[in-house]
Amino acid sequence: MGEKGTFIATVRTPPENAMHILVAYATRHGSTAGIAERIGAALDASGHSATVKPVHEVEDLSHYDAVILGSAAYAFHWLREATSFAKRHKAELSQRPIWLFSSGPLGEETVDEKGRPVLEAAEPKEFEKFADVLNVRGDVVFFGAWDPASPPVGVLERAMSHLPGDPRSALPSGDFRHWDQVEAWAREIAKELTAEEV
Ligand SMILES: Cc1cc2nc3c(=O)[nH]c(=O)nc-3n(C[C@H](O)[C@H](O)[C@H](O)COP(=O)(O)O)c2cc1C
Incomplete structure (x- = not known):
């Protein structure tokens, strides 16, 4: 409140070249959606305009100046719907700057049993694959989340859930996403993007 009876609104001045950014994601259990939402909120707070959508809801990229594409990693790979999205929109993606993120590693350890940084070891095969074919500006792996009580999704998990001792129960359970990162x-x-020539 400013002068008596006057509200002072916090006015966010968008950068002159505010961009419309698509944050598209693939998820099985929802934790990657949470990361995508948080990325979208941070982009909005920086004065750009983000649209956050699951990959299967994106039909057309023509409205977007830049794209951030992310997927949960399962068995060292992105979910197929994320790779299909990249293939389907290859031409449009090649004309825009794109960043990739992957979500996966579980637990508090930052170095694995072979002494490698956990986030590096968890890079999905798709990072290398897309580096050559898309205009990738950057990629990153974020820690993920796992709730052992969540019902199995997909063929692999359903098969695992029927195995004796369900191997999924050996995964560290909890939410390991680092929101600050x-x-x-x-x-x-x-x-x-703000520094970009338009
Ligand atoms: C069966 C199974 C396999 C997994 N394989 C990997 C993997 O290869 N690499 C990895 O980093 N995380 C792996 N994870 C962890 C998931 O990627 C992590 O739980 C992620 O946050 C799930 O994202 P979502 O909730 O968006 O589906 C696996 C999890 C399960 C249940």
Whole structure:
């Protein structure tokens, strides 16, 4: 409240070249959707305009100046719907800057039993694959989340759930997403796009 009876609104001045950014994601159990939403919110807070959608709801990329594409990783790979999205929209994606994120590793450890950084070891095969064919500006792996009580989704998990001792129960359970890292990554992208020539 300013002068008596006057409200002072916080006015966010968008950068002159505010961009419309698509954050498209693929998820099985929802935690990657949460990361995508957080990225979208950080981009909006930086003065850009983000649309966050699951890949299967995106038909047309013509409204977007840049794209962030993310997927949960299962068995070292992105979900098929994310790779299909990239193939389906290859031509449009090649004309726009694109960033990739993957969500997966579970637990508090940052180095695995072979001494490799966990986030590096968890890079999905798709990062390498898309680096050559798309205009990839950056990629990142974020820690994920796992709730062992969640019903199995997909053929692999359903098969696992029928095995003795259900191997999924050996996974560290909990929410290991580091929101500060997610937001910092999104802010870096926002900054890069703000500096972009239009
Ligand atoms: C059967 C199974 C296989 C998994 N394989 C991997 C993997 O290869 N690499 C990885 O980083 N995370 C793996 N994870 C962890 C998931 O990627 C993690 O739980 C992620 O946050 C799930 O995202 P979602 O909730 O969006 O589906 C696996 C999880 C399950 C249940």
